Structures are given as structure tokens and as C-alpha cells.
Amino acid sequence: MADWNRRKFLIAGAGVGAAGLLSGVAAITLPDLLAAGRQRPLPPKSGILVIVSLYGGNDGINTVIPYADNAYHDARPDLAYAPEEVLPLDGQLGLNPALKGMSGMWQHDHLAIIRGVGYPKPDRSHFRSMDIWQTASPRDPVSTGWIGRWLDTSGDDPLRALNIGAVLPLMAIGEKQVASALSETIPRIPTGITDTLTALSADDPRDTPAMRAVRNSYRATAVTEPEFGRVIKGVDPTAAGRNADVDSLSAQLDVVARCVKAAVPTRVYMVSLLGFDTHADERGTQEDLLRTLDEAVTPFLQQMRNNTYGRNLVVMAYSEFGRRVAANASQGTDHGAAGPVFLMGAPVKGGFYGDEPSLTDLDDGDLKSTTDFRDVYHELLSKTLNSDPTPSVGTGRRDLGFL
Structure with a gap:
């Protein structure tokens, strides 16, 4: 030329x-991230983090259910699950009946449930609360995300973090670097x-x-196209609309599984599931969504257990806030505050972490947070990504012990 x-x-x-x-x-659309470099396979024993964002504010109380607490049944007389309906975790708490696969993970000590996760002075706005979770900055709005700041300090390989989907979440944006974005409908x-x-x-x-x-x-x-091109098949968008839901959580995790098995040098994958804003007729809607989560994550982690790289993989599932304790008049729940975070995978030490929030000692009708979400990030950064958590979550944070 x-x-x-x-x-x-x-x-x-x-x-x-x-x-x-x-x-x-x-x-090709991310010049701030994508720097020169040659492809290399993921080094053995590298930790891999898969972040599942449950958009809309999942009702944590009907996910990890305090079935033995009378206050639960009093606050939700028609929305509460009876003790015989839940998948028991212990004598006090049980999983939503849609989470059968995750119940099995609990039995094998590969599901950690972090209880009462939130941040100081909670905000009930979807957008502001998700910004807080994704930036790890509860007090002041900032323009960078916690994974983006990790990218800023961890090198210049354009494959280090990947969002499955063309629109990058705020967590993936750094000051100098951004994650890559990928869609199955992008042709070779x-x-x-x-x-x-x-x-x-x-x-x-x-x-x-x-x-x-x-x-x-x-x-x-x-660097990126040949590496991902050998595990992502180009899909005709018009055909995909008729024959397959290429944006489903299962499809997103299938992409991740193929990348992991192919030793793609990505350390962080980001996927998402929408629809958790259950203001009305919650039980059926939430059960369907939780079943979608369960039926996507369970076979994905079964594949990972039998893979050299997958055995070092951890899945985190979170939502921007929980719901209020009392049901509303539409058999749903309104925006709340604290909720559970799930950690899954072979490196996870199963069990409960963080104190169970009280259903009677409330903050304006909301659960009081007992665990700061930045402590969850701290452990994932230090143990899974083997990096200094301070640039991402600041000082004064600690590991919780789930890895």
C-alpha cells in the first residue's frame, strides 16, 4: 500500500x-485498549473470573429464603414461600425452588452465598445503583469501572477482559484501557x-x-480476531432471530466455555441477564429468571470442572440492589437495598459469608447491609486475578475467605 x-x-x-x-x-472499535502484541495462550493455573450481572434488582429475600422466620411470612403473606417449597440450605434459609443446580453446588461445597451485600447510603435508582456496583465508588460518581481500573494496572494485552455483547458495561471502562466487546453475530x-x-x-x-x-x-x-474467530462461529443475524437466541445467558456462557477451552488469554468475562424488576406478579417471573440463571450456570460449570483452565474459574452473580421486605399491592416487591451475591466454581469454599440481615431491624423498610460489596471484589482481585485490589476498590477493604 x-x-x-x-x-x-x-x-x-x-x-x-x-x-x-x-x-x-x-x-477494532476499542483503540484505547487494543495495543500491539502477539497472541499467546493463557498461562497454566491462571485464575478466570466470570461476572454475571442480573439487571433489574433481584429479590434476594425470595432467592435465599428465610423460610423459618415468621417476620418473612408476615411481611409477604401471599408472596412468601412455604418451608416445604424451598431447597433447604440449613434450618433457617433455603434456595428458591428454581435453583436446583445451585442447590447441588451447595451440597458439594462449591457455592458461596455472601449475605446482606450492599453499600453505605443505598440508592434505589437502577442506574445510580448499578453505577455504584460497577465503579466500586459508593460516594462519588466516577467514570471508570473496577475491572477497567484493573485493566489500567495489569498490562496492555487486548484480550485480558471480554464482554459478551457489543455494548460495554461501565465496569469494563478504565482511564487508559477498556475491555474488548464481542458478539456472536459479528462475521469473520x-x-x-x-x-x-x-x-x-x-x-x-x-x-x-x-x-x-x-x-x-x-x-x-x-490478535483478537483469529483468537476468537476459531471459537466463535459467524452467525447470520436474520437466521439467528428465527432459530436461536444468541443473546441468552446460556448462549453467552457457551461462548465463554469455548474460549476457556481454547486457552484464550482472557482473565475476565462479562455476561448478563435482564428482567429482574419484579414490581408485579413476582413469583412466576422471578422463578423463570432464576431457572434461566440456574440452567445456564450449572452445565457451564460442569464443563469447566473437566477442563484444565476451567478448574481455576470462578463465577460471581450479583444484582444492583435487592427488594423491600414487604410485598406491595401487586404481588411484587419494590426497589430495596442489600441482597445476596453468589460465588460458584471449583476454587470456591462453599458456605455462608456475612451476617444474615434482620427482617425487623430495617432502614426505611429496607434490609440493612452487613457486607460491603467491595470486599467481594477485593478477594476476587487478590485471589482469582492475583493482583493488587487497591487501584480497583481503594484501601481499607478485606478478603472474606470464600476462595
């Missing part, structure tokens, strides 16, 4: 600005385009910083 044409193309790319580049999909890059990107990514000392950012994004595509 002629030098003049190359530079003209890079200048055009730089001219669209970072916002334009970030509006696209996959590696044709050979001719690959050759062009290789030519465009060649070093040139005359490039401006903006042009270097564009060039680095092209170069990083040569």
Missing part, C-alpha cells in the same frame, strides 16, 4: 475521534481486509498520537 494512502486512511480514522471509534463493535474478517489491516498497522514515526491509536486498533485486531 502506498505510504500516502496509508497515512490518509489513518488520518481519516483519527479524525472521527474516540467516540466514533468506540461506537463500533469488537476489537475477510482475508483481504486482514491483509489491509496488517498494512495499515505498520509502524511509522511520523504518525500523530491519534493516528497511532487508530493504527494500534488495527494491529490489535490481528
